[in-house]
Amino acid sequence: VPTGADLLAEIDRLRKERNAVILAHYYQTADIQDIADFVGDSLELSRKAAATDADVIAFCGVKFMADTAKILSPDKIVILPDMDAGCSLEDSCPPEKFRAFREAHPDHIALTYINCSTEVKALSDVIVTSSSAETILAQIPPEQKIIFGPDRHLGGYLSRKFNREMLLWPGVCIVHEAFSETELLKLKEQYPNAPIAAHPECPPTIIDHADYVGSTSGILKFAQEFEGDTLIVATEPHIIHQMEKALPEKNFIGAPGADGNCSCNICPYMALNTMEKLYVALRDLEPRIEIEEGIRLKAKRSLDRMLEMAG
Numbered sequence: 001v002p003t004g005a006d007l008l009a010e011i012d013r014l015r016k017e018r019n020a021v022i023l024a025h026y027y028q029t030a031d032i033q034d035i036a037d038f039v040g041d042s043l044e045l046s047r048k049a050a051a052t053d054a055d056v057i058a059f060c061g062v063k064f065m066a067d068t069a070k071i072l073s074p075d076k077i078v079i080l081p082d083m084d085a086g087c088s089l090e091d092s093c094p095p096e097k098f099r100a101f102r103e104a105h106p107d108h109i110a111l112t113y114i115n116c117s118t119e120v121k122a123l124s125d126v127i128v129t130s131s132s133a134e135t136i137l138a139q140i141p142p143e144q145k146i147i148f149g150p151d152r153h154l155g156g157y158l159s160r161k162f163n164r165e166m167l168l169w170p171g172v173c174i175v176h177e178a179f180s181e182t183e184l185l186k187l188k189e190q191y192p193n194a195p196i197a198a199h200p201e202c203p204p205t206i207i208d209h210a211d212y213v214g215s216t217s218g219i220l221k222f223a224q225e226f227e228g229d230t231l232i233v234a235t236e237p238h239i240i241h242q243m244e245k246a247l248p249e250k251n252f253i254g255a256p257g258a259d260g261n262c263s264c265n266i267c268p269y270m271a272l273n274t275m276e277k278l279y280v281a282l283r284d285l286e287p288r289i290e291i292e293e294g295i296r297l298k299a300k301r302s303l304d305r306m307l308e309m310a311g
């Protein structure tokens with residue numbers, strides 16, 4: 001595997017040779033974000049994957065995101081640099097348990113966060129991302145009963161905001177769960193004028209202090225617009241790379257975990273993808289996402305509904 005400038009050049013050469021598009025999430029390391037053709041949130045990446053005319057999608061994100069790309073673009077080769085790049089929310093929701101939960105509540109529809117397996121998508125009615133959840137929930141008649149999974153913090157946030165009861169699956173994101181309210185308040189004392197932007201996967205102890213709550217793309221938009229010189233960012237800290245690029249004169253601080261710094265809020269799954277593994281994946285067209293057609297079609301129904309309803 002080449003190193004340094006050669007590695008960048010080789011990834012670029014392979015991307016052209018393979019007619020590949022490199023899609024990256026904001027939680028990937030700066031080098032991956034910088035070499036990607038497109039960097040986005042879960043909804044934007046799904047839309048890009050559905051619309052691309054490339055032959056290969058090199059997905060730099062976690063597995064449920066690459067699975068989503070394959071569900072929406074089955075004729076493309078979809079590669080993920082590290083197949084072990086999972087997600088604690090997906091792990092919290094085994095399909096057979098989710099099926100039993102649904103069967104126990106037959107009068108409820110399943111509104112499901114995209115951070116789940118293909119099997120769970122196939123068992124769901126409508127998928128949401130953090131950037132589309134509010135728009136989609138607003139279109140569901142108030143009398144309709146809802147199961148929301150797998151993220152109980154996003155579900156709880158929506159439930160409070162819409163004043164609408166939902167049955168919540170008990171999953172959490174281990175990254176957003178690790179923010180410390182005590183340490184956040186200490187930081188806020190140091191920077192009393194700095195607003196806090198938080199992802200809705202954060203627990204209510206963090207959300208309650210936030211000036212803005214939204215998806216990664218929403219937080220980035222807020223970073224472009226806030227007045228002042230310092231912003232506290234309560235989501236995975238690799239997103240700060242985009243903020244520093246766009247607004248080098250401002251100060252962006254990752255919200256702290258219990259140890260007082262933001263390093264424990266690095267997503268360990270996202271971190272499995274590296275430039276070296278991206279190179280190998282483009283070279284070998286492996287590891288490759290494969291999904292059985294029957295399950296793909298069922299999962300596509302709930303994803304298509306999301307794409308329609310998200311507007």
Ligand code: 13P
Pocket residue numbers: 040041042043115129130131173199201214215216217
């Ligand atoms: P976004 O859709 O806001 O990018 O969130 C994805 C994610 O996994 C957050 O942890």
Ligand code: SF4
Pocket residue numbers: 027062086087088089115173174175176201236267268269270
């Ligand atoms: Fe999953 Fe959390 Fe990592 Fe997002 S940050 S991919 S929700 S574990």
